Amino acid sequence: MTDLHRLSIRELAEGLAQAQFSSRELTAHYLKRIEKIDTQVNSYITVTAEQALAQADAADAAIKAGTATTLTGVPIAHKDIFCTQGIKTSAGSKMLDNFISPYDATVVAKGKAAGLVTLGKVNMDEFAMGSTSENPFYGATKNPWNLEHVPGGSSGGSAAVVAADLAPFSTGTDTGGSIRQPASFCGLTGLKPTYGRVSRFGMIAYASSMDQGGPMARSAEDCAYLMNVMAGHDAKDSTSVEKDVDDYVANLNATAVKGLRIGIPKQYFNVAGLDAEVKARVEESLKKLEDMGATLVEIDLNMTEAYVPTYYLIAPAEASSNLSRFDGVRYGYRCENPTDILDLYKRSRSEGFGAEVQRRILIGTYALSAGYYDAYYVKAQKVRRLIQQDFLKAFEQVDVIAAPSAPTTAYKIGANLSPTEMYLGDIYTLAVNLAGLPAINAPVGFDQAQLPVGLQLIGNYWSESQLLSVVHQYQQVTDWHTKRAAIAEENA
Template sequence: MTDLHRLSIRELSEGLKQAQFSSRELTEHYLKRIAKIDPKVKSYVTVTAEQALIEADAADVALKSGHAHVLAGIPLAHKDIFCTQGIKTTAGSKMLDNFISPYDATVVAKAKAAGLVTLGKVNMDEFAMGSTSESSYFGATGNPWALDHVPGGSSGGSAAAVAADLAPIATGTDTGGSIRQPASFCGLTGLKPTYGRVSRFGMIAYASSLDQGGPMARSAEDCAYLMNVIAGHDAKDSTSVNKEVDDYVANLNGTPVKGLRIGIPKQYFNVAGLDADVKARVEESLKKLEEMGAILVEIDLNMTEAYVPTYYLIAPAEASSNLSRFDGVRYGYRCENPVDLMDLYKRSRSEGFGAEVQRRILIGTYALSAGYYDAYYVKAQKVRRLIQQDFLKAFENVDVIAAPSAPTTAYKIGANLSPTEMYLGDIYTLAVNLAGLPAINAPVGFDKDSLPVGLQLIGNYWSESQLLSIVHQYQQNTDWHTKRAAIAEENA
C-alpha cells in the first residue's frame, strides 16, 4: 500500500472496484504524503483533510453498492480559482484571503457528483496573472524536479501537486497557457479544451473571452478520465457550448497516427528565445511521431509576431473590467478605517492586489479609456480575428499543429524576469486562447539540467478527442510521462 501514488487513474479505478484498497485508505495515503512532502513543495493553499475523508467514506459506500461512477473514490486537487462551497477560495490573492464561497463551481460540482474526493485547493499566480506562480499572496511553489525552480503558472500548484504525487489528477485553468506551460515545466500532460467546452461558472474570472478550465495529469489517458467528468454544456455559463461530449477514454485509440498530417510552423522554430535543448527535444518527439506514420508538413503562421501585443491588450482590458468588483464593499479584503468611500476603494484595492495584478488592471483600464479604446482595444480585437483566420487556413492542409509549449524549461525562483521577458515566454501558448482552439502539452524529454521539456499539439475546434488520442499513442511508444522527480519517489 506504500506505492498507491504510482498507479494510473485506470489502475486506481480498478483497484477500488475490486476492493484491493478503499477510498479512505487511498485518501489517507495522499494526505500523509501531503503532510510530509508538501512543506518542501508548497503546492497546497488549503488541505481539506476532514472533508476528504467524509467524501472517501461516501465513495466507499457507493463502491460497495456496485453503482459508483468509474472515478468514485479517486482523490484530486482543485486550482484555487474554482469556487468551493464552505472552503476558502483565494485565487492566490490577499484580496480573497477571507473568502468562503457559498456555492460550488460547476467543475467542482461535477467532480463531486462523480464521487471524486477533494484533497484541497492548490496554489496559483494571483488571479491567474503570471507564468511562474510567484505572484501568489501565499508565496512561491517549487518545481518538484528542482525545488529552487518555478513550476510555471498560473496553474503551478496543480502541476507541482501532480508531479510530486500529492494528487493523482488536478484541475487547472488556461487563459494564455496556464495549463500547458506548467505541464511542460513539470513533465505532465495538460489539456486546454476548446473555449466553451468546460463550464466557467464559479471559476473566478481573469479574462472572460480567454479563460478555460481543463485537466492536468501524468498521461493523456488520465486527462481523458477527468475530461469525461468536467466537459459539457452548462446553462449557468452563457459561453458554454451546447454540443455533444465525446467519450474521451473510449476514443483514446480513435485517431490513427498513420497518415496524420502535423503542421510545423517555421516561424515557431525561428523564435529568438527558443532554447536549443527545447528545440532538440521537440524535434525528436516529432521524428518519433513520423516513425509512427505521421506526415510532417511545413506551414506558415504569419501572425506570430502579433500574438503577445494582441493578448496583452485584450486580457488586461477584460481583467480591469472583471476585477472592478473587488472594491472592499461586498466581500473580499477591506482596508481598515477608511475615511470615505474613495479612500475605501483606493486602499482596499492597492493593499489587496499584488504588483502584477495592479499592472494589468492599469494597462487594461488605459486601453479601454476614452480616446484610446479604438486605437488599442478595438484594433486588438481585429487582429485577434486575423490570428484565428491564420489558424483556420492552416487547418485546411493539416490535422494538428505542433510547437514547443514554452521557449525554455523552468527557470529559478526569483529570477526576476522583467514583465516583458515573462510575457514573451508565452509566445507559443497565447494564440490558442485568442483563437479559442484546443491544445495539449505532452512531456517529451529533458534539457541538460534534467528539467522537463514539453511538446504542444494544437487542434481545430472540438478536437480534444483527437489530441488526447495522438498523445496517448505517443505515450504508448515512449516513457517520458512515466518519469518521476526524486521528491515524488519519497514515501510518506
C-alpha cells in the same frame, strides 16, 4: 500500500472497484504524503483533510452499494480559482483570503457527482495572472524536479501536486497557456479544451473570452478520465456550447497516427528566445511521430509576431472589467479604518492586489479609456480575428499543429524576469486562447539540467479526442510521462 501514488487513474479506479483498497485508505495515503512533502513544495493553499475523509467514506459506501461511477473514490486537487462550497476560494490573492464560497463551481460540482474526493485547493499566480506561481501572498510554489525552479503558471500548484504525487490529477485553467506551460515545466500532460467545452461557472474570471478549465495529469489517459467528468454544456454559463461530448477514454485509440498531417510552423522554430535544447527535444518527438507514420508539413503562421501585443491588450482589458468588483465593499479584503469611500476603494485595492495584478488592471483600464479604446482595444480585436483566420487556413492543410509549449525550461525562482521577458515566454501558447482552439502539452524529454521539456499539439475546434488520442499513442511507445522527480519517489 506504500505505492498507491504510483498508480494511474485507471489502476486507481479498478483497484477501488475490486476492493483492493478503500477510498479512505487511498485518501489517507495522499493526505499523509501532503503533510510530509508539501512543506518543501508549497503546492496547497488549503488542505481539506476532514472533508476529504468524509467524502472517501461516502465513496466507499457507494462502491459497496453498487451505485459508484468509474471514478468514485479517486482523489483530486482543485486550482484555487474554482469556487468550492464551504471552503476558502482565494484565486491566490490576499483580496480573497477570507472568502468562503457559498456554492460550487460547475467543474467542482461535476467532480462531486462523479464521486471524486477533494484533497484541497492549490496555489497559483494571483488571479491567474503570471507564468511562475511565485505567489506574493501565499509564497512561491516549487518545481518538484528542482526546488530552486518555478513550476510555471498560472496553474503551477496544479502541476506541482501531480508532479510530486500529492494528488493523482488536478484541475487547471488556461487563459494564455496556464495549463500547458506548467505541464511543460513539470513534465506532465495538460489539456486546454476548446473555448466553451468546459463550464466557466464558478471559475473566478480573469479574461472571460479566453478562460478555460482543463485537466492536468501524468498521461493523456489520465486526462481523458477527468475530461469525461469536466466537459459538457452548462446552462449557467452563457459561453458554454451545446455540443455532444465524446467519451474521451473510449476514443484514446480512435485517431490513427499513421497518415496524420502535423503542421510545423516555420515561424515558431525561428523565435529568437527558443532554447536550443528545447528545440532539439521537440524535434526528436516529432521525428518519433513521423516514425509512427505521421507526415510533417511545413506551414506558415504569418501572425506570430502579433500574438503577444494582441493578447496583452485584450486580456488586461477584460481583467480590468472583471476585477472592478473587488472594491472592499461587498466581500473580500477591506482596508482598516478608511477615512472615506474613496480611501476605502483605493487602499483596499492597492493593499489587496499584488504588483502584477495591479499592472494588468492599469494597462487594461488605459486601453479601455476614452480616446484609447478605438486606438488599442478595437484594433487588437480585429487582429485577434486575423490570428484565428491564420489558424483556420492552416487547418485546411494539416490535422494538428506542433510547437514547443514554452521557449525554455523552468525559470529559477527569484529570476526577476521583467514583465516583457515573462510575457514573451508565452509566445507559443497565447494564440490558442485568442482563437479559442484546443491544445495539449506532452512531456518529451529533459534538458541537461534535468528539467522537463514539453511538446504542444494544437487542434482544430472540438478536436480534444484527437489530441488526447495522438498523445496517448505517443505515450505507448515512449516513457517520458512515467518519469518521476526524486521528491515524488519519497514514501510517506
